[in-house]
Amino acid sequence: xxxxxxxxxxxxxxxxxxxxxxxxxxxxxxxxxxxxxxxxxxxxxxxxxxxxxxxxxxxxxxxxxxxxxxxxxxxxxxxxxxxxxxxxxxxxxxxxxxxxxxxxxxxxxxxxxxxxxxxxxxxx
Amino acid sequence: xxxxxxxxxxxxxxxxxxxxxxxxxxxxxxxxxxxxxxxxxxxxxxxxxxxxxxxxxxxxxxxxxxxxxxxxxxxxxxxxxxxxxxxxxxxxxxxxxxxxxxxxxxxxxxxxxxxxxxxxxxxx
DNA sequence: CTTCATGTAACTACATATGTTACAATTTGA
DNA sequence: TCAAATTGTAACATATGTAGTTACATGAAG
Numbered sequence: 001x002x003x004x005x006x007x008x009x010x011x012x013x014x015x016x017x018x019x020x021x022x023x024x025x026x027x028x029x030x031x032x033x034x035x036x037x038x039x040x041x042x043x044x045x046x047x048x049x050x051x052x053x054x055x056x057x058x059x060x061x062x063x064x065x066x067x068x069x070x071x072x073x074x075x076x077x078x079x080x081x082x083x084x085x086x087x088x089x090x091x092x093x094x095x096x097x098x099x100x101x102x103x104x105x106x107x108x109x110x111x112x113x114x115x116x117x118x119x120x121x122x123x124x
Numbered sequence: 125x126x127x128x129x130x131x132x133x134x135x136x137x138x139x140x141x142x143x144x145x146x147x148x149x150x151x152x153x154x155x156x157x158x159x160x161x162x163x164x165x166x167x168x169x170x171x172x173x174x175x176x177x178x179x180x181x182x183x184x185x186x187x188x189x190x191x192x193x194x195x196x197x198x199x200x201x202x203x204x205x206x207x208x209x210x211x212x213x214x215x216x217x218x219x220x221x222x223x224x225x226x227x228x229x230x231x232x233x234x235x236x237x238x239x240x241x242x243x244x245x246x247x248x
Numbered sequence: 249c250t251t252c253a254t255g256t257a258a259c260t261a262c263a264t265a266t267g268t269t270a271c272a273a274t275t276t277g278a
Numbered sequence: 279t280c281a282a283a284t285t286g287t288a289a290c291a292t293a294t295g296t297a298g299t300t301a302c303a304t305g306a307a308g
Contacts, residue, residue: 002254011194013298015255015298019256032253033254034252034255034307035304035307036252037308063190065185065186077232088224091220092216092223099212108204111207126284137266139268143287157284158274159276159277159282160276160283161284252305255305260300262297264293265293266292268291275283275284275285277280277283278282
């Protein structure tokens, strides 16, 4: 699949697609071929690759939009708040990453197949 | 405590402090007085106010920095991915908000007191 | 050898959060 | 009564990060 086709599916720019897919390529999850009939191809086992690996391959982007204003504050009040928040955030992050690890590309493919069959059935 | 003093503690601008504290005032958690010897004052019971209420009072800012690119995609692959991610995010969000609800201002005050005593002991 | 792709650098555009300025409104105290 | 201190708020400026765009080099296929 070309970057242009992927971009259309995602509503994104082909160059942005290449940027992101490049990270997956560096992680060995996809390969790219140039030229005529080139494009992207999955080069990993759907059953073993999970969402947590994708998150890691994409550079482990920050999960939370909120968080400590200052990691090492002098203010003792802020330190107490940070400690309380850190505990909660660490637990939530661990849970989220565990859930990510539970979902493989094969699971997504199966869910896609189910949706595809359902759409065809609905159209009749 | 004045916005200026709070701003210094937080390393933030007094107007930004007023903006944020204003939300807490609307939620009835603090009150403000103008003029000489004015400033902010907590107007709620430390034992009953918890971090989840603060999150709500501040307008329930988005918790996650990552998430679906498009909530209602036509693409069935994207739909399958969204469904998998939504499940994981909802669980993690529920856990985080539960943990927030567990922490009261009184808990923070107690932790502050502990840190304060510890700092004094270390200085001797 | 032309066409179609990726690879990548450089730049632009946009959204969001924060900071800043300015000033009105209010309260206190001399 | 008046000056100083403080919040309330609008308007504008700045910074940051993400996505988009342009441009062009590189490589592969027919």
